[in-house]
Amino acid sequence: MVKSMVNVTYTWDKESISANGSEQVNLLIEWGHGAIRKRKGTLMPKTVGCDLQLRFIPESGVNLLKVDGARLNFNRSEDGEYMLVHCGDMRRGKYKQAILSFSIPAHSSGRHIIGLMEWSWRKPTQEKRTLIRTDQLYIHYTHHLGLLSIPINPKVEKYIKLNETAPIVKKALRMYEKGEHERGAFVLTRQADELLIRAARTEDMEYLEEAELLFAVRNKWNGTFGLFQTYSSKVFVNKGISVEDVRFTEINILK
Incomplete structure (x- = not known):
């Protein structure tokens, strides 16, 4: 898997979902480049990549319902084989967040892949798009009531509420x-x-x-x-x- 150029973390709102599937499960994605910029100077942070895009290729039955985040939008391919999230330009030391909401079909218990995340951008001086990172996205299915009753992740819950x-x-x-x-x-x-x-x-x-x-x-x-x-x-x-x-x-x- 390609993993470079951009730092990304993925956090589900629930550690496990029902093996019977879920009509909506939320994923918090945080991405950026370099060390977090703490000081607010007058100079604009350097642009390290233009037109950052996230291409989600789902497993059978998985559907990306919506994307919530500042200045983000997404569209589906005509054949429905992938969804494309437009994330804007990336600046050094700047990090962004978004919530992706999925519907996920039933599956046997265990940890299973639900899709592939492909990140790409253009260098500021180039027109050619470059693949900079790929990640397989997993989720845990279970029938265990104890696991299903675990409260929502507070970080994800806060982002959803403040958004x-x-x-x-x-x-x-x-x-x-x-x-x-x-x-x-x-x-x-x-x-x-x-x-x-x-x-x-x-x-x-x-x-x-x-x-x-x-x-x-x-x-x-x-x-x-x-x-x-x-x-x-x-x-x-x-x-x-x-x-x-x-x-x-x-x-x-x-x-």
Whole structure:
């Protein structure tokens, strides 16, 4: 297998899936080149590869349902034999993430391959596309209830939850623009409250930061769009946050 030029990690949301198959299983992919860039300088990181593409060649019955990630899109070949994910240019020290969702058919218990991942790019000064890495993708099938009851991987769960913010904000903005201020505020508040609950349970401050951002957006738009109703979710939290500190807003505005 070709393994060079790009660093890639694959993380399933569940360590094992039912041998009866799964309608949706999620895979977190993280990729980049070189050491992670920590300092935010004024110079743009060097481009090491252009038009990075991930070509997924599935085993029989496996289907790539969707791809969630910043500025990513995918399409299927006309014969359906592979799916192509367009990942953009790659810069030194910059890493990206995406969630790939699959439907997977039934299989006998054990660790089995579900497809092949092929990564390719173009050098900045070249037009020719080069294969830079290939990986076989495996998953574990089981009938063991203990293995199937293992909670979702927290890292994958967090990426999925935080990735919901952008479309929710867009949805709320459309409501505000239509004059449905209360509905828009409710959508933002509900998502922020869910993030606060997760922050309390996991002590993960990224959930808290995302919740505070949503509250700030809601409060800003309440003023901008002329919504004067008072909300009770102006929350002050610190690193000692607990479940008892978090309460959902007691306003049912979607009656």
